[in-house]
Amino acid sequence: xxxxxxxxxxxxxxxxxxxxxxxxxxxxxxxxxxxxxxxxxxxxxxxxxxxxxxxxxxxxxxxxxxxxxxxxxxxxxxxxxxxxxxxxxxxxxxxxxxxxxxxxxxxxxxxxxxxxxxxxxxxxxxxxxxxxxxxxxxxxxxxxxxxxxxxxxxxxxxxxxxxxxxxxxxxxxxxxxxxxxxxxxxxxxxxxxxxxxxxxxxxxxxxxxxxxxxxxxxxxxxxxxxxxxxxxxxxxxxxxxxxxxxxxxxxxxxxxxxxxxxxxxxxxxxxxxxxxxxxxxxxxxxxxxxxxxxxxxxxxxxxxxxxxxxxxxxxxxxxxxxxxxxxxxxxxxxxxxxxxxxxxxxxxxxxxxxxxxxxxxxxxxxxxxxxxxxxxxxxxxxxxxxxxxxxxxx
Numbered sequence: 250x251x252x253x254x255x256x257x258x259x260x261x262x263x264x265x266x267x268x269x270x271x272x273x274x275x276x277x278x279x280x281x282x283x284x285x286x287x288x289x290x291x292x293x294x295x296x297x298x299x300x301x302x303x304x305x306x307x308x309x310x311x312x313x314x315x316x317x318x319x320x321x322x323x324x325x326x327x328x329x330x331x332x333x334x335x336x337x338x339x340x341x342x343x344x345x346x347x348x349x350x351x352x353x354x355x356x357x358x359x360x361x362x363x364x365x366x367x368x369x370x371x372x373x374x375x376x377x378x379x380x381x382x383x384x385x386x387x388x389x390x391x392x393x394x395x396x397x398x399x400x401x402x403x404x405x406x407x408x409x410x411x412x413x414x415x416x417x418x419x420x421x422x423x424x425x426x427x428x429x430x431x432x433x434x435x436x437x438x439x440x441x442x443x444x445x446x447x448x449x450x451x452x453x454x455x456x457x458x459x460x461x462x463x464x465x466x467x468x469x470x471x472x473x474x475x476x477x478x479x480x481x482x483x484x485x486x487x488x489x490x491x492x493x494x495x496x497x498x499x500x501x502x503x504x505x506x507x508x509x510x511x512x513x514x515x516x517x518x519x520x521x522x523x524x525x526x527x528x529x530x531x532x533x534x535x536x537x538x539x540x541x542x543x544x545x546x547x548x549x550x551x552x553x554x555x556x557x558x559x560x561x562x563x564x565x566x567x568x569x570x571x572x573x574x575x576x577x578x579x580x581x582x583x584x585x586x587x588x589x590x591x592x593x594x595x596x597x598x599x600x601x602x603x604x605x606x607x608x609x610x611x612x613x614x615x616x617x618x619x620x621x622x623x624x625x626x627x628x629x630x631x632x633x634x635x636x637x638x639x640x641x642x643x
Contacts, residue, residue, distance in 0.1 A: 253398035262397065266404045270411040271449075273307045276300040277416055278449035278476040279483075285368060286316045289464035290480060293488040301369065305378050305385035306392075308412050312374070314355040317365035321354070322421075323461055324364070326436040332360075333421040336437050340426045347417030415448050424454035431468055432459040432520040433527075433563040443472045450474035459520050460495035468495055496521075501639040507614040509606050514638035515613065516599045522635070526592060527561045529634075530627045534588050535560065552578060553585075560589050587623050594619070 257265070280300035283289045292300075304310055318332050327336045332354040335343040343350065354360055369378075378385075386409065393401030393408075419441070428439030438458035445452040445466060453466040453474055460468075467474040483489035498518045504511070515522055535557045542550040559567060559575040567575065579586040598612050613635070620632040 251398040253394065253396045253401055255396045257397075262400050262404065265397070266407045269307070269404070270408055272303060273408065273412060274415070274447075274449040274451075275476065275479055276304050277308075277412065278451055279479060280304070281310070281312065281315050282319065282451070283464050283476070283480070285312055286319045287462050288367075289462050289491070289493055291490040291492065292483070296483060296488045301378065305382065306389045307386065307408050309382045309386045310412075311355070311379050311382050313361060313365040313368040313379070315351075316368050317361045317363070318351060318354045320364035321360050323458070326438075326458070327425070333417070334437075335422045335426045340422050343422035343425075344418045347421050348413035351413075351417050416451065420448060420451045420454060424451070428455070430455045432456070432524055433561060434459045434520065435563055435565055437566055440472075443469070445472070445474045445476065450476035456495070462493050463495040464491045465494045496641075498522075499639045499641055500637045502637055504637050504639070507610055507617060507636055509610055510640040511636060511638050512598075512606065512609045512613055513640040515635060516609075517640070518638065519596075519599050522638075523592075523596070525634075526595065526631060530588055530631050531560050531592065532557065533627045534584060534625065538582055538584055549581070553582070556582075556585060560585070560592070584625060588625060588628060591616070591620055591623070591628060 279290075280292065280297060281304070284292050284297065301312060304312075321330070322332055322334075325331045327334045329337060331337060333343050333347055333350045338350070389408065390402075390405045393405040395401070397404055423441055424439055425437045426439065428441045429443075430439055432455060434455070436458055438455045440455045441448075441452040443453070450466045451457070453468075453472060456468045456472070457463070457466050464480055465474060465477040466472075467477060480489055480491065484491060496518050498514065498521050535553070539550060539553050542553050555574060556578045559571055559578070562571075579589055595616055598609065598616060601609070601612070604612075617632040617636060620628040623629075
């Protein structure tokens with residue numbers, strides 16, 4: 250076997266391949282995604298260009314194209330105009346042909362013009378990276394062969410398939426199909442795993458779609474975003490500046506009435522508010538009603554089991570059959586009907602347009618009074634809790 254300049258045991262080549270692909274993943278999530286697309290952080294010019302150069306060598310992707318396609322994905326998510334929605338195109342198509350979908354959309358000049366603004370347009374971008382995007386990966390092949398001999402071809406092949414499969418396929422495909430959801434945002438995004446290591450934190454895709462401009466993808470204590478860890482290191486070295494992260498609710502336990510600060514805090518933290526409502530009201534009441542149904546009627550209990558998922562799910566993501574099933578369940582259970590109606594009324598508070606702050610305060614206070622008047626303990630407890638939300642000061 251032809252040897253290169255660097256001779257390693259078999260596992261050494263595996264480590265090299267994993268390290269190199271991980272650097273590529275870090276470049277995608279930190280530079281292309283969080284920095285360039287969503288402007289969640291600023292990077293030192295030298296760091297930004299190092300990422301850009303590495304991506305040219307290992308992927309041949311053009312910054313403007315990647316950014317434009319991803320911004321369009323957010324703007325048109327789960328519609329026919331979404332470049333890679335598995336809800337529209339099918340999971341198999343996006344998982345195995347995600348790179349082809351990317352290349353097809355990159356040829357759409359309207360997408361690049363509308364969504365590719367404020368991306369690099371310097372001399373090296375115009376003269377090298379964009380017009381000769383394929384030359385970088387050829388250079389990378391030469392480097393791999395020189396350093397590792399014949400095995401360098403295998404390392405290079407792994408580098409070439411890593412992003413098309415894991416980023417274009419797994420994140421864009423599985424990340425909109427299977428997994429868990431912390432927040433019921435208006436698209437089908439999911440968190441694939443709570444430990445974001447393999448794909449640089451991109452596994453936490455539901456968190457990202459909920460708070461797209463956040464530099465940090467993890468939201469729960471048990472979630473880990475390795476991309477955020479790298480950003481914190483760059484920040485400590487003065488090489489990155491974080492501009493925005495997802496809001497964290499603050500509370501004033503002594504508050505007993507809603508005021509302008511309460512409304513601001515509830516609207517600002519509306520996704521966390523609804524996630525808390527799901528846990529503390531919908532799930533709690535559903536479990537109570539399920540126990541009652543199980544003791545009285547096995548058939549009714551079987552029907553009620555599906556209510557938990559449907560009551561929490563974002564309304565626009567429920568199928569027609571799901572809507573019919575949900576309406577049947579709610580029509581047969583007054584308590585569940587009440588808590589679901591209160592969920593929709595709470596969401597209406599921040600969906601109102603042309604409403605003054607005073608009117609919003611009155612609407613939220615009225616909601617709390619209605620919740621207490623239902624006599625449902627979970628709603629009464631939540632009404633007490635929601636009054637304690639406080640706006641961040643300072």
